[in-house]
Each structure stands twice: as C-alpha cells, then as structure tokens.
Amino acid sequence: MSIAANIETIRQNLPASVKLVAVSKQASVAQMREAYAVGIRDFGESRIQDTQTKQQELTDLPDLCWHLIGHLQGNKVRKALELFDWIHSVDSLRLLQQIDRVATELDISPNICLQVKILPDPDKYGWTIPELFTDLPAINQCQQLNIVGLMAIPPLGLTSIQTTQLFEQARDLCHQINQQPASSLQLSELSMGMSGDYLPAIAAGATMIRPGSIIFRDA
Ligand SMILES: *Cc1c(COP(=O)(O)O)cnc(C)c1O
Numbered sequence: 001m002s003i004a005a006n007i008e009t010i011r012q013n014l015p016a017s018v019k020l021v022a023v024s025k026q027a028s029v030a031q032m033r034e035a036y037a038v039g040i041r042d043f044g045e046s047r048i049q050d051t052q053t054k055q056q057e058l059t060d061l062p063d064l065c066w067h068l069i070g071h072l073q074g075n076k077v078r079k080a081l082e083l084f085d086w087i088h089s090v091d092s093l094r095l096l097q098q099i100d101r102v103a104t105e106l107d108i109s110p111n112i113c114l115q116v117k118i119l120p121d122p123d124k125y126g127w128t129i130p131e132l133f134t135d136l137p138a139i140n141q142c143q144q145l146n147i148v149g150l151m152a153i154p155p156l157g158l159t160s161i162q163t164t165q166l167f168e169q170a171r172d173l174c175h176q177i178n179q180q181p182a183s184s185l186q187l188s189e190l191s192m193g194m195s196g197d198y199l200p201a202i203a204a205g206a207t208m209i210r211p212g213s214i215i216f217r218d219a
Pocket residue numbers: 023025046069070153194195196210211212213214
C-alpha cells in the first residue's frame with residue numbers, strides 16, 4: 001500500500017473534527033513529502049535532533065505543523081520550543097514549569113497537552129490521576145502556556161475492552177478537570193490513538209490521533 005492509500009484508509013474513519021497527526025519519527029523526508037502531497041500538514045516527532053534535520057530538509061514546505069510526542073529533557077526545552085508548535089508529551093510539573101519559563105522569555109505561547117497515565121505503567125512518563133489533581137493549582141500558574149488537553153497512551157497488552165475503557169476514562173478526566181472550581185484550565189483536546197487503537201480512541205472522543213507505522217511502514 002502507498003502512503004497516500006494508507007492515509008485515505010484512516011481518513012475514511014476520521015470525523016472532520018479529529019486532527020490526524022502523522023507520526024513520522026520512523027519516516028524519511030521523502031515519505032513525509034508523499035504524505036504532504038495528499039494534504040498532511042501535522043507531523044509528530046519524538047526526537048529533537050531528527051526534527052531539526054528534517055526541518056532543514058523541508059524548508060520549502062512552509063505550512064507544516066510540528067508536534068512533539070516524545071519525552072522532553074529539561075535541557076532541551078529551548079530547542080523544542082524553537083522546533084515545535086505543539087508539545088503533547090509534557091509529563092511532569094517540573095518540566096511544565098521549565099517550559100513556562102522559557103516560553104515567557106521567548107514571548108511565545110505553545111500548545112501543551114499533559115501526559116497522563118490512566119493505568120499504572122512503569123514504562124511510561126506522565127502524571128497519574130491523583131498526581132494531576134494535586135498539581136492542578138501549580139499547573140494553573142503556568143499562564144504563559146496554552147494548556148489545551150491531555151495525552152493518554154495505553155500500556156501494552158490491554159484487551160480491546162480495556163483500551164476503550166482507558167480512552168473513556170481519559171475523556172472523563174478532561175471533563176472533571178474542566179469542572180474544578182479552583183482551576184481555570186479548559187481542556188478541549190484529547191490526544192489519543194495510535195496505529196493499533198485509533199478507532200476506539202476516536203469513538204471515545206479523541207480530537208487528535210497519532211498513527212505512525214500504519215501510514216509509513218511497508219509503504
Ligand atoms: C511512536 C508513537 C506513536 C505512533 O505509534 P504507531 O504505533 O507507529 O502508530 C504515537 N504516539 C507516541 C507517543 C509514540 O511514541
């Protein structure tokens with residue numbers, strides 16, 4: 001299957017309100033150009049260095065929107081803010097506060113999603129639900145940032161029913177946060193759904209899906 005055909009397959013299941021972020025972390029710039037040719041503008045990357053190289057090779061495509069989806073180290077915050085329009089993978093209060101400080105210096109307001117661990121997962125970064133509620137007052141203080149949503153990634157090995165439940169819990173968590181009287185956060189974005197689970201993610205209310213291999217692998 002071609003990249004264009006792979007994207008078409010996803011689009012057939014994509015409500016108009018859901019953004020398709022093509023995760024290109026394992027794709028070449030030639031493959032990214034193929035995706036661009038059929039209308040993809042949002043690309044997800046997990047590494048600073050790779051993204052910088054790709055951006056240098058794609059300067060003729062001016063209207064790209066770059067999404068960071070991988071863990072960000074504190075010493076790379078400045079670089080990340082130069083390269084990315086969105087950071088989906090903000091996974092601790094300390095990192096969020098660092099981003100807030102640097103964004104203030106740069107006078108920019110990047111779009112931020114908070115990465116949550118709905119289920120315990122030793123392999124992943126992110127806030128557990130209780131940690132997120134504990135940190136809400138401090139999160140609210142990061143006023144330079146456009147904190148717009150949550151990102152959720154299911155642990156490996158869930159059944160499809162458990163996966164659906166996890167996505168629904170992420171959606172409900174968003175609503176709960178929006179109703180906290182002590183918080184002014186209004187989260188409208190749910191970044192969830194990868195190659196293997198984007199359909200249940202959409203069904204549960206994802207507003208951004210992040211498939212990668214299903215677009216670029218074997219293409
Ligand atoms: C790699 C990655 C994806 C894409 O995964 P696929 O299984 O290739 O679709 C999406 N989100 C995150 C956070 C990732 O690290």
